[in-house]
Each structure stands twice: as structure tokens, then as C-alpha cells.
Amino acid sequence: MEIMVARYAGFCFGVERAIDIVKDAAKEYSSVVTFGPIIHNPQVVGELKDAGVATVKSLDEVSKDMSVVIRSHGIERKEAEFLIENAGNVVDAACPFVKKAQRAAARLSKSCDYIVILGESDHPEVKGIVSYIDIPYKVIESAEEVDALDYVEKYGFLAQTTQSISIFEKSAEKLKQKCSELSIARTICSATEKRQEAAIEVASKVEVMIVVGGKNSANTTRLYHLCKEICPHTYHIETVSELSVEMFQNISKVGLTAGASTPVYLLEKVREYILEVAR
Structure with a gap:
């Protein structure tokens, strides 16, 4: 056979980086926790737990005696602000590509009328990305969903970093028919x-x-x-x-x-x- x-x-670069950051934080600080699972792999999360790094799932669990590591998928803007004010230490292990997508969302929010995000609305990465948007937006999972969108002067378009390239391109082509100008941020990681x-x-x-x-x-x-x-x-x-x-x-x-x-x-x-x- x-x-x-x-x-x-x-493991990709972002995941390896996040794991290394957590391990380094555990050596430097006491009471290290991750805000949400550091990556979406139960076996790795279990290994970190066995090594003394717990996972907190809500802001209510955070206290001043904790060093909180931000997961690789990133977090919402209001969550980041809360951690800075209420955690003992905050260590950012968010993937650089995710941070790029968050910055792109904030930038498009200032120059467009409406933003479309290709992704899964209930995924923590997408929740983090849309938290940086201050104008109307919609999360879609397929190119077909573009058909239901209204015509606007200027659309902004970006994606969750792990989305399909082909679906992104199909969606972009459809969006061009729905506006006078389309601003695209290519946020799917290499x-x-x-x-x-x-x-x-x-x-x-x-x-x-x-x-x-x-x-x-x-x-x-x-x-x-x-x-x-x-x-x-x-x-x-x-x-x-x-x-x-x-x-x-x-x-x-x-x-x-x-x-x-x-x-x-x-x-x-x-x-x-x-x-x-x-x-």
C-alpha cells in the first residue's frame, strides 16, 4: 500500500508561534491561562492543561493574579480592552495573519459603506474581526449569499484567514456586480x-x-x-x-x-x- x-x-507558523509563546509564558509567570483554547486541537489543549496552563472561557473568570495568553484566533476588541484593565499580565499569541485581518476590517470600516466577510459567524476569529468594524456588515459562508445583498456605492470585502481561495474569488466577482467600487483585503493566509x-x-x-x-x-x-x-x-x-x-x-x-x-x-x-x- x-x-x-x-x-x-x-502545524502552521501561527500555531507553532502560539504554542511557543504559551510555553515561554508558563516559564516566566505563575497562574498562566489562555483565553479560550490556544488552538483548536483538544489533544494539545489537554497537554497544556497537564502542564499547568488552564483555559478560561469568559471574562468573569479573569483576575489580577492571572497572566492571560490571547489565543491564536485572536479575541474581540472589547475583550482585549478588558484584559488590559483586569488581568495581571496579557500575552498576545494571536496569529499575525489574524491581526492583519483585524486591521484590514478597521481600515475598510473607515472607507466603505458596507463590509462583507467570508467566514463562519460563530467562529472566534470572525467574532474578533467584526468587532473592529463600525459600519454595517454581513458574514457570508458561500458566494451564493452575495446574490441577496443590496446594491451600495462601495463594498469592502475580506475573509477569515482559513477560508477557501476559490470561494473568496467567486464571491469577489459577484460583489463587483453589487457596487460601484469594491475594496478587497486579501486576508487568507499563505x-x-x-x-x-x-x-x-x-x-x-x-x-x-x-x-x-x-x-x-x-x-x-x-x-x-x-x-x-x-x-x-x-x-x-x-x-x-x-x-x-x-x-x-x-x-x-x-x-x-x-x-x-x-x-x-x-x-x-x-x-x-x-x-x-x-x-
């Missing part, structure tokens, strides 16, 4: 583009595709859907325990990829399992 691993899989392209390439060459990553991870879920469109036998798993021998019966080529918040060791365990099945 041949196993093909996507060229870009596992790591997302490379990861999606590499996963699609592998999925087109195999019979079974395994996507490893948190079920609560937006970028991993997107990889899963992109791969499944090409390879019907695509599975989204968090750990090797979700695999079974039956998945690989009479299969000669298997593909592997992983979300940006998936540590390499989890991907390697999956590869080892498949190798064992193939013997």
Missing part, C-alpha cells in the same frame, strides 16, 4: 492556500484520504470538505483510535493531510497505523 502525505500538513492546494493534489491521486485534526478546527474541516469533493472515501479524524482496518481493505493508495493546528506526532501515528495494516 502506498501512503501519500501532503507536502504541507500539520499557509492556508498551500495546505489546501497540497491536500487537493493528494486527494486526486488516492482511493482513501485521511484528514487529521480537531473536529472543532475550521481549517481542518475545510480541508476535509475539499478532499471529499475529489475523493469520496475521505475521513476526518482527531486521533488514530478512530481508524479501522476495514477502511483500508482492498486499497492500494492512501492520502494523508492534517490541519494547521494538528501536531506532527498525531499525523505520524496515523501513518504508522496504516503501515501496520498494510503488512
